[in-house]
Amino acid sequence: MATDSIFFGNLVPSSLATRGRVEKQWLQHFSVKTKPMYPRLSNGYRARAALGANLKAVEIPRQWYNLIADLPVKPPPYLHPKTLEPIKPEDLSALFPDELIKQEASTEKFIDIPDEVLDVYSLWRPTPLIRAKRLEKLLDTPARIYYKYEGNSPAGSHKPNTAIPQVWYNAQQGIKNVVTETGAGQWGSSLAFACSLFGLGCEVWQVRASYDQKPYRRLMMQTWGAKVHPSPSNITEAGRKILQMDPSSPGSLGIAISEAVEVAATNADTKYCLGSVLNHVLLHQTVIGEECLKQMEAIGETPDLIIGCTGGGSNFAGLSFPFIREKLNGKINPIIRAVEPTACPSLTRGVYAYDYGDTAGMTPLMKMHTLGHDFIPDPIHAGGLRYHGMAPLMSHIYELGYMEAIAIPQTECFQGAIQFARSEGLIPAPEPTHAIAATIREALRCRETGESKVILTAMCGHGHFDLPSYDKYLQGNMVDLSFSEEKIQASLANVPQVLA
Amino acid sequence: MATDSIFFGNLVPSSLATRGRVEKQWLQHFSVKTKPMYPRLSNGYRARAALGANLKAVEIPRQWYNLIADLPVKPPPYLHPKTLEPIKPEDLSALFPDELIKQEASTEKFIDIPDEVLDVYSLWRPTPLIRAKRLEKLLDTPARIYYKYEGNSPAGSHKPNTAIPQVWYNAQQGIKNVVTETGAGQWGSSLAFACSLFGLGCEVWQVRASYDQKPYRRLMMQTWGAKVHPSPSNITEAGRKILQMDPSSPGSLGIAISEAVEVAATNADTKYCLGSVLNHVLLHQTVIGEECLKQMEAIGETPDLIIGCTGGGSNFAGLSFPFIREKLNGKINPIIRAVEPTACPSLTRGVYAYDYGDTAGMTPLMKMHTLGHDFIPDPIHAGGLRYHGMAPLMSHIYELGYMEAIAIPQTECFQGAIQFARSEGLIPAPEPTHAIAATIREALRCRETGESKVILTAMCGHGHFDLPSYDKYLQGNMVDLSFSEEKIQASLANVPQVLA
Structure with a gap:
């Protein structure tokens, strides 16, 4: 299943089965500043009960919390799809601004919210x-x-909690546009909202089926000024390739990601934003x-x-x-x-x-x-x-x-x-x-x-x-869709065999 | 334009032009209790500035404010469409529960929110x-x-601010169902929401054109358990009469009101709710x-x-x-x-x-x-x-x-x-x-x-x-719809000539 990788180069090994154990600590690649500690809660909660407390008087937190700092066993590194080595910050810089790359592998316990x-x-x-x-x-x-x-x-939804800082860090680095993919549209609309506040251009590749069937989320994105493309689109190599094979393709999230990533990787003033996982x-x-x-x-x-x-x-x-x-x-x-x-x-x-x-x-x-x-x-x-x-x-x-x-x-x-x-x-x-x-x-x-x-x-x-x-x-x-054991076994057979 | 009035009887005078000046103070019909005064703000605001104040710590008001109490000139009474006399509480009791009728003509300055x-x-x-x-x-x-x-x-929207107390007062009086009309659906959905919380049945007559063209608000009402009827409907005399004349009538707010009011007036356990005006x-x-x-x-x-x-x-x-x-x-x-x-x-x-x-x-x-x-x-x-x-x-x-x-x-x-x-x-x-x-x-x-x-x-x-x-x-x-002077003059010619 490994195909050309647009932003990591196009020489992905045809077999991934021979990869040895990854020992290198990927976190050491990233330089981070030490930030002040967040004041700890001193006790359990019941002991400090304040009956009749006004919940709405609670203030917005001023720092994000990084669970990695407190874990006794650190998470395994991401691997470069070409070299199978732990990735370095510069491997990600075509897609993300520096501050977000730092945060991706930070070992700080608390990070100040701008x-x-x-x-x-x-x-x-x-x-x-x-x-x-x-x-x-x-x-x-x-x-x-x-x-x-x-x-x-x-x-x-909760998605703007990350859309806002992602767009802000991009704006700080002088990036003019961000791109992303979206399915039903929760993430795309959150990014469109964030871009409208900070004056960045926003382009969203929305899975064709959702683009046609769920017009309200698309209209929301357009109201905030975003450009929304049905995916597959004629705008990208990846999209054109799919459309050549099937002009009426309904699209998929995988195709939409490919289109957005291609645009980010090939435009210096454009970066990619992801709404979850990282x-x-x-x-x-x-x-x-x-x-x-x-x-x-x-x-x-x-x-x-x-x-x-x-x-x-x-x-x-x-x-x-x-x-x-x-x-x-x-x-x-x-x-x-x-x-x-x-x-x-x-x-x-x-x-x-x-x-x-x-x-x-x-x-x-x-x-x-x-x-x-x-x-x-x-x-x-x-x-x-x-x-x-x-x-x-x-x-x-x-x-x-x-x-x-x-x-x-x-x-x-x-x-x-x-x-x-x-x-x-x-x-x-x-x-x-x-x-x-x-x-x-x-x-x-x-x-x-x-x-x-x-x-x-x-x-x-x-x-x-x-x-x-x-x-x-x-x-x-509404029906409960049955989960097929054959289907998952077929799909799991295509998971790359990395011995990490 | 005066036609049969379902809940005020069917003998509306054919001419309204001879009505004399209404002197009677309609407010005197209504007995009200004296409630404690709301604590006044002692001064202007700038003098009491609290910089950095947490707005969200402000509490929900515990009383509604009745502007009528403070007006040097009281508003003119509502008139009974049959007698042209100021209406009495009992004239409204087919439609509204007693507490809301009291509030309608209250001279109390503040009314406790339950x-x-x-x-x-x-x-x-x-x-x-x-x-x-x-x-x-x-x-x-x-x-x-x-x-x-x-x-x-x-x-x-703001509509639940009144839907909630309206339904609550109805529930207190043992009413089992409320009915209303709605156009685009803001009011109908607020009433459906309120009814779902207090366990009342809710039926909404929605203007046919909106029912067909704006499905999301209708689905919202149904999700909260309300019955939504396109209006004109076959359920009421008023609706059947319209449908006989025009089976494909797109409906209007006026027709929908007639249908809801008819159902409330002819069912002892059912009252009518209005989302504005009163x-x-x-x-x-x-x-x-x-x-x-x-x-x-x-x-x-x-x-x-x-x-x-x-x-x-x-x-x-x-x-x-x-x-x-x-x-x-x-x-x-x-x-x-x-x-x-x-x-x-x-x-x-x-x-x-x-x-x-x-x-x-x-x-x-x-x-x-x-x-x-x-x-x-x-x-x-x-x-x-x-x-x-x-x-x-x-x-x-x-x-x-x-x-x-x-x-x-x-x-x-x-x-x-x-x-x-x-x-x-x-x-x-x-x-x-x-x-x-x-x-x-x-x-x-x-x-x-x-x-x-x-x-x-x-x-x-x-x-x-x-x-x-x-x-x-x-x-x-989108275009700006021109306002026709002829249209308004024609319509104003039908305003009843009441010398009040």
Whole structure:
């Protein structure tokens, strides 16, 4: 499956099976400054309960948290797809600005959030932490359910938490344009929003099928001034090649990535942005968990269980990493539970191996839980969870045993979403319905056992543009797509054999 | 135009021209309890500036403010469409629960917000008051622009501020179902949201054209469990009558009101809810202005100019009435400016006269600025501003000289909305684009004069379901609909001649 790599050169070895163990510490390549420590929480939360505390008075965190700094075992390096050596900063500079490359391999514990980024965050942050009292009542559960809601951002999800700093660092380096790919459009619209605020040009390659079928997200991007191209497009070599073979190609995320990366790699004033998976993206999302830590402390609650949905992993990492720090410090001991769709179960059914981040094999090799880079998930409604792999850092801490994972089929997710919408009022995006369904499972278990567990869950976005999915569910036309063992075995057979 | 009135009986006088002056004080019909006074702000705001104040720490107001209590001249009564006498509480009881009828004619200054309503408000309140720094910079203006954003409510606008208490008071009285009409769907979805939280049945008659063309709002209502009927429907006498004449009728708001009112009037366990115009609706919306007063005080700013869009008037009243109180008390002296569409200019081009609230003439007669109850506005994109009349209380204070009004065409509004979206990040609904366009006019005037006026404006909802309108504007296909003098004269000729 290894094909020409546009930004790493075009000489990828035809066989990857002979690669020896990677010993080199890739992090040493990157020079980083020491930053002041973030003030630690001194104790558990219940001891410092402040009843009647005004959660909205909690301030926006001023630093992102880098979990890598606290890990006893550091994550494996990314490998250059041509040399199979750990990548160096300069290998990434065609795609990303220097500051983001530094953050990608930083071992600093806390990284200051630039003032300009904080200023934009303040448009919608701090985000609400809400006790789901009406849902608890509906379920007749003794559990106390809290959800952290990220849907009030202008783009409607947690994605702007990273889009804003990514665009800002690009602007600081004098970059004029950024490019990306998008499927349903959550990420593309977040990047368009960020570019409009900082005056950068923004071009988005949107998978043709979504471009035609989901016009609202596209219109949102255009309202913010972005150019949106259906992918495959005639603008790039990669797109033209696909169109020559199939003029009516519906496109795929893999093709869209290829197009965006090609444009970034061949234009000096243009860089590429990715909405999940990479370390610096997960880093930026920790603003969610840092804020939530303070909010939980302010009301005197300690989570017994933290639940979030996982596609690429950035939403889940954003909420959970700061709590994992507290867990590593022995202050709290929540269970950390990732929820993925049964149709795309990279953690629960995939392998932990080096694989490409994209379908065409143009990105670095990353050690991650993967279903195989050419695995095409069934068309479930949670488009944001249809990714063949899991963020390398998430995969690493899963291997270390710091979190667990389960998979839930989509009809159970939408059933839970209807219960949530009709009791709490907010209509979730299809992605967080997975976290909601898992939360409901646990709350019902508490009803049986009588335990009053504190459950904290990630409501990472609203479903305003996903209402046709709700319609399908309410009409009784939604089905659970069966997961084929043959399909995954065929796909896993194409994972490169890197002995790392 | 006076036809059978379903809930007031079917003997409407054929001529209304002989009616004498109404002297009776209608307010005396209603018994009200005395409530504790709301603590007054002791001084102007600048004197009490608290720099760096955390706006989000401001608490949700615990009382609504009733401007009628402070008016030196009380508003004229509503008239019974049959007797032309001021209406009595019992005349309204087929449609509304007792507590809302009391509020409709209350002379109390402050009315306690029930705890259960406050609890639901806390899902999204306090709403943000945001300084539009990036817009100021874009316009290069010395003005300081603040906007109060109501789009974070689960239904996406300010409408739930009144939907929640309306449904709660109905629930308290043992009512099982509520009905309403809706055009584009902002109000219907807010009522569906409220009903889902309090367990009431909800039926919405949606104008057929909108039902077909704007599926997302309908799907939102259905997700919250409401029944949505295209209007005209076969369910009601009124609907069947229309369908007999024209089986393919696209419907109108007037027809939809007739259908909803018929169902409420003929079912003992069902009441009717209205989303604007009436006093109790305006009352509930004052939570916006009360909150904003405290937020402005917290940051030490005094508004020189308050701008909001006006259709029925509830959003504008909600923001401005508490500030008008402070103005009447001599504490501040802002200009209060209402902005309406040039295609439906009830304040700037209408007459101040008794007229029906609906097209078919089934409601009480209300003295208000009106274009005539059978005026059909051109199909502008701001569906929420397409109402032939203005709230009676708004019309009254306009007559008293406490506020001013202007009209702006829709292309200027969308031009402003694009500037706003690309600098501030939030995409406004078509209605508040009118307030934004007027704000931009004023900010540009300040650039000429060098004045650093403080402008406060109402951003009453997001435009997530209105993106096709943005598309039309961006494609250059939006036009300003010309306002016909003949059309308004024809319509005004049908306003009943009540000498009140």
